[in-house]
Every structure is written in structure tokens, then in C-alpha cells.
Amino acid sequence: MPDTPIDRLARxxxxxxxxxxxxxxxxxxxxxxxxxxxxxxxxxxIFPLIWTVRLSFTNFAANKPNAEVKxxxxxxxxxxxxxxxxxxxxxxxxHFLFWTLLLQVVLGFALAWLINRKFRGNDLMTTLIxxxxxxxxxxxxxxxxxxxxxxIGLFNYAVEFFAGIPASSFSMLGSxxxxxxxxxxxxxWMWTPFVMLICLAGLRSIPDYIYEAAEVDRASKxxxxxxxxxxxxxxxxxxxxxxxxxxxxxxxDLVVQLTGGGPGSTTLLTSIxxxxxxxxxxxxxxxxxxxxxxxxxxxxxxSIYVKALNKVxxx
Amino acid sequence: xxxxxxGLLRLRRGPWELLASGLIGLGVFMLMQPFVLWxxxxxxxxxxxxxxxxxITSHFPE
Numbered sequence: 383m384p385d386t387p388i389d390r391l392a393r394x395x396x397x398x399x400x401x402x403x404x405x406x407x408x409x410x411x412x413x414x415x416x417x418x419x420x421x422x423x424x425x426x427x428i429f430p431l432i433w434t435v436r437l438s439f440t441n442f443a444a445n446k447p448n449a450e451v452k453x454x455x456x457x458x459x460x461x462x463x464x465x466x467x468x469x470x471x472x473x474x475x476x477h478f479l480f481w482t483l484l485l486q487v488v489l490g491f492a493l494a495w496l497i498n499r500k501f502r503g504n505d506l507m508t509t510l511i512x513x514x515x516x517x518x519x520x521x522x523x524x525x526x527x528x529x530x531x532x533x534i535g536l537f538n539y540a541v542e543f544f545a546g547i548p549a550s551s552f553s554m555l556g557s558x559x560x561x562x563x564x565x566x567x568x569x570x571w572m573w574t575p576f577v578m579l580i581c582l583a584g585l586r587s588i589p590d591y592i593y594e595a596a597e598v599d600r601a602s603k604x605x606x607x608x609x610x611x612x613x614x615x616x617x618x619x620x621x622x623x624x625x626x627x628x629x630x631x632x633x634x635d636l637v638v639q640l641t642g643g644g645p646g647s648t649t650l651l652t653s654i655x656x657x658x659x660x661x662x663x664x665x666x667x668x669x670x671x672x673x674x675x676x677x678x679x680x681x682x683x684x685s686i687y688v689k690a691l692n693k694v695x696x697x
Numbered sequence: 698x699x700x701x702x703x704g705l706l707r708l709r710r711g712p713w714e715l716l717a718s719g720l721i722g723l724g725v726f727m728l729m730q731p732f733v734l735w736x737x738x739x740x741x742x743x744x745x746x747x748x749x750x751x752x753i754t755s756h757f758p759e
């Protein structure tokens with residue numbers, strides 16, 4: 383018999399401990415396995431959350447650890463929720479969220495629909511389409527900054543070629559009107575393949591015999607699409623929207639790299655503003671209250687969304 | 698409507714969850730709308746009420 387590492391470990395276990403382990407019930411063994419995970423979750427998720435809630439009622443500043451911490455009650459929440467600048471960041475986030483989700487769902491589904499057809503080079507096309515989501519957001523932000531350059535950027539030249547607008551007459555990242563759309567375009571370019579992959583999984587899970595039966599019943603392609611394809615892909619699509627919605631609500635890296643929140647505060651998303659309050663202005667109590675507001679919003683939305691998703695799956 | 702109201706009175710999960718979801722949706726809309734500041738001010742309270750209500754009512758009987 384070969385001497386495996388498990389055998390060596392078993393031999394090295396003290397006999398008293400081995401006897402105790404042999405006497406454990408199934409339930410106790412399950413607890414032994416689950417406890418480290420629960421402890422880890424408590425330490426890195428639940429405890430910081432509770433601590434943040436506590437800090438949100440104080441004037442604590444992390445860069446002044448020895449300063450007296452005063453209990454300020456709901457003042458941080460009151461200041462955030464009456465601040466027109468924060469209201470503005472919420473609107474910028476809403477614009478970003480709405481358009482990225484809409485474009486990614488429409489384009490992702492359309493791409494999945496096309497890729498699902500059998501044609502030569504299908505696998506190569508899928509790999510090429512998926513490349514953007516494999517890149518680091520910092521890299522994507524950097525090279526799109528070059529693409530958006532009014533003088534040398536390829537994007538501006540493409541717009542000139544197709545729309546006839548002179549390339550050097552507009553700056554995607556420097557214009558108040560265009561910058562919010564610039565970040566939407568980059569995020570859509572980067573994450574549409576993710577939605578496409580999820581939709582593709584949904585499309586491939588639909589058995590062929592359903593379409594064959596519809597053909598026998600002389601259902602038109604249009605009817606097949608709306609009464610069979612869409613309802614069967616819907617749970618997958620909703621899952622993609624949930625993932626992208628949560629991710630985009632806390633979008634930070636890509637936008638910081640592209641615009642840094644500017645020009646002015648037109649692309650200042652909530653996560654960027656939160657980071658500035660917490661780690662540039664060092665208003666830890668205030669930023670904790672801000673984080674709690676965002677957390678409750680995302681948590682509430684995710685709760686009803688998961689409920690809706692389960693209902694769609696039950697149908 | 699009558700079924701909805703009787704569900705609320707009998708503490709049934711469906712109508713209460715619907716009410717909580719409506720509150721969350723309203724709160725998020727109030728938070729992100731560009732029209733009036735007072736709606737932004739009260740948005741967190743509405744979302745929080747809806748979220749807490751949702752957590753509690755999802756334990757109600759069907």
C-alpha cells in the first residue's frame with residue numbers, strides 16, 4: 383500500500399484527538415467544517431458593517447485617531463440628504479446605471495442571438511468578443527482616454543468618418559454634455575460580452591425540439607422569439623442585470639481612470655464621491671453614513687429583484 | 698383590490714411584500730430623481746422602511 387500524505391497525517395494525529403474526532407456526530411462534524419467560514423464572514427463582512435453603522439452616528443475621523451469621538455446622532459444623515467452636491471452625484475449615477483444596463487442588455491442579447499447560430503469561426507468570434515471583459519479596468523480606462531483624444535483619438539476620427547463632425551471639434555471627456563456618455567460607451571464596450579455570455583447560456587439551454595414543435599404548428603419566427611425564446615432567457619437576463627446593476631452602482635476604477643469625476647462633477651458617481659469623503663477629506667463618520675445609505679439602497683433593490691427572479695424561474 | 702386589502706389585514710406575505718417592494722422602488726426613485734430636493738431628503742427613510750418591511754414580511758405565511 384502506498385504511503386499517502388493522508389496516511390502520514392492520520393498517523394501524526396495524537397491518539398487522544400483522534401478518539402475525540404471519531405466520537406463526533408454528523409451534525410458536529412458539519413459544524414466543524416462550517417464554523418471557520420462563518421467566523422471569516424463575521425470578521426470581514428458583518429463586523430465591519432456593524433462598525434460602520436456605529437461610526438455613522440459619530441464625528442470620527444480616521445486620520446485623527448486620538449481625537450475625541452462625539453456622538454452626533456442623525457446629523458451625518460441629515461447633512462448628506464440635504465446636500466445638493468450629493469443629490470447631483472446620485473443623478474449622475476442614475477444616468478450611468480440606466481443607460482449602461484439598457485445598452486448592455488439590448489446589445490448583449492443581440493450578440494448572443496447572433497453567436498448562437500451555427501457558422502464557421504463561431505468559437506473564434508466568441509473569444510474575440512469576450513476579450514474586453516478580460517482586461518483590467520485601469521488598462522481599459524487608459525487606452526480609451528487615448529481613443530477619446532480630440533487630436534489623435536481614433537474614436538473622434540470614426541465619428542468624423544461616419545457623421546461628418548470634425549474630429550477636433552469635440553472632446554468626449556472634456557465636454558460637460560458628452561462626458562457622461564463617454565463613460566457609458568466604455569462600460570458598455572467592456573461589459574456587454576458578460577451579458578452576452580449569460581444570454582448565450584440561456585439560449586443554449588432551450589431544447590431544439592421546442593422550436594421544431596413550433597415549426598410544425600406553423601408559428602412564425604417572430605412569434606417563436608416572443609413566446610418561447612424571450613420567456614426562457616428572461617431568468618438569465620435578469621441575473622445579468624442584477625450582477626451588472628450592483629457592479630455599476632459601485633463603479634469606481636474605470637470612471638476615475640477616464641474622467642476622475644469631471645468635467646466639474648458631471649461624472650462624479652457616488653462611489654467616487656464616497657472615496658473622496660472617506661480618504662481625501664477624512665470625514666469617516668460622514669462617509670460611513672453615506673456608505674450605509676448606498677448599502678440600504680442596493681440591498682433593498684437586490685431583495686425585490688431576487689424575489690422577482692425566483693417568480694420568473696417558477697413560471 | 699379587495700383581495701389585496703384582506704391579505705394585508707390577515708398578514709399574508711404576498712400583499713405585504715408587494716407593499717414593501719413598492720416602498721423600496723419609490724425610495725430609490727426619490728433618491729435618484731432630478732426634480733425636487735425634498736424627495737431626495739426623504740428617500741432614505743422610505744427605502745429603509747421598505748427594506749425592513751420586506752425582511753420582516755418575507756417571513757409571513759403565504
